[in-house]
Amino acid sequence: MAKQLPQWLHSYLIEFDNKRRTTRENALNSLVNALISSPKHEFVEGNHITICHNCLTRLTSKKKGSNKFSKSEICQSVRAISLLVINLVHQDAAHQVFDECLSVLSDALVNFKSHEIDVILEVLWCFGIVGFLGSCNSMEIEKIMLLIWDFLNPNNNNNNNLESSVLGAAIDTWVFLLSGVQRQNLSMKFWKKGISYFSELLMKRKDCGNIDNDNEDVVLAATNALGLIFHIDVIHKFSDKSKEGEDYSSLKEEIFEKIKRNLDGMKFCNLSQIIQVKFMKKILGKEGLRNHMDNNENFHRLFEPLSNNKGKKAADNVVDDAPEREEVVHKYFQHKFKSLNAESDELLTYVSEKEKKVKHRLGKSANSSLNKARTLLLNKQRKAVNQFSIESELYD
Structure with missing residues (x-):
């Protein structure tokens, strides 16, 4: 049965160009569900260019003023790109998707209006996945972080009043990308206002009094941002103050207490890993995340301690693995020879x-x-x- 599955997937690709909107949408939905249910490494390796170009066509159509594709179809196309990169094992192929998507996703944040929230959320999440798994180095990840930072900038004329759900998603994506950058590779000049920005955001939301679900998402995202900055010890790169650690000791303690309350019993190795797994769950869902933890080679590389024991929940997979050692005794018997000198x-x-x-x-x-x-x-x-x-x- 498993051998027939790629044929089904190929049939979805054929229906991408169908004139009927419902047929195209059904094909996209089926492809997305298939890529979520279990890894399809071989299929995406052979078809990543076709899938990527077809999906990007739907995003660029908005810039050209076309109404051929519905908002639902565009959302599914962007989700398909995220899943495509999650399923790509070879770095060259993933980086090719990264190069193809970067400018298109950046334009999409500008071209889609504030009322098209669903599309903007998918674009932000796709930015995160493509940057995290498709980039070749920390500089490329930081490039996407800067694009999102500019999107968050209150001085940006296009984003004076971002919806809370969009603001929370943008910060989540930025934090997710930060978790994938080696701290020594972070720029010393780009993020000097980072701590003050997230701290002020928390104060504003706290002053609002009544915090709805969307505002709660913003508070949680900003808390994780500050927590990760403190956790990886890069305060000097995110602060414009001359002093580093002692100025933020009380804030650091407060942030870590909030994060502990939000863990819900999760037992992961570190805060970076918590952020990464939760972000992947947004794309894959609970069941999809479990399946990919078990069978996706990318996840084995990223979350090795969590995917050692197949069939278990991710939260239960983190254990202190005792090193295994195999000893072999090999005996060699040498015959005695008389001296022949x-x-x-x-x-x-x-x-x-x-x-x-x-x-x-x-x-x-x-x-x-x-x-x-x-x-x-x-x-x-x-x-x-x-x-x-x-x-x-x-x-x-």
Whole structure:
């Protein structure tokens, strides 16, 4: 049955260009559900260009003023791109999608109006997935972070009054991307207002009094942003104050307490991992996340401690794995040979030339059986010593 599945998926691609809107939407829905249900590595590797171009066509149509594609179809197209990158194992293919999508997704944040919230949310989430899994280095991730930061900027004429759901999603995506950047690679000049921005955002939402669900999303996103900045210890890169740690000690304590209350019993290795798993859950859903934790090679690489034990919930998969060590005893028995040197030859009454050649071939030649056996034994002894040295470094 599994062998027939790619044929079903190929039929969805054929229906992408159907003239009937309902047929196209059904094909997209089916493709999205298939990519969520379980990883389709082989299928996406062979069709990622086709899927990417077809989906991006729906996004660029808005810029051209076309009404051919419905909002639902555009949303599903953007979700399909996110799932495409999640399923792509080879970095070259994922980076190709990154290059194709970057400018289109950036334009989409400008072209879609504030009332088209569903599309903007999908674009933001897609930005996160494409940047996190499709980029080749921290500079490319930071490039997308800057695009989102500009989108968040209150001085941006297009975004003076962002909806709370959009604001929360934008911060979530920015934090998700931050979790994938090595702290030593973060720029020293781009983020100096980071802590003040998120702190002021929290104060404003707190002063509102009545916090609805959307406002709660903003509060949680801003809390995670500050928490991650403190957690990875990059305060000096996100603050314009001359002093670093001591100025934020009380804020840091308050933020960590809020984060602990929001964990709901989750047991992950660190805050970065919590943020990453929760973001993936937005795209895949609870069941899809579990399936990809078990079977997706990208997730095995990203969340190795969480995906060791298949079939278990992600929250239960984090354990302190005891190192396993296999010991092999190999015994080698070496036959005793009488010395065949010049002195031993003198003890013999007579040694013919033929016998001398035989003795030389058996004992002194580099290709002799004795020397081959000796070389084999020494190589095994060296290998054993090197293995012991490596294991000592790992487990000490």
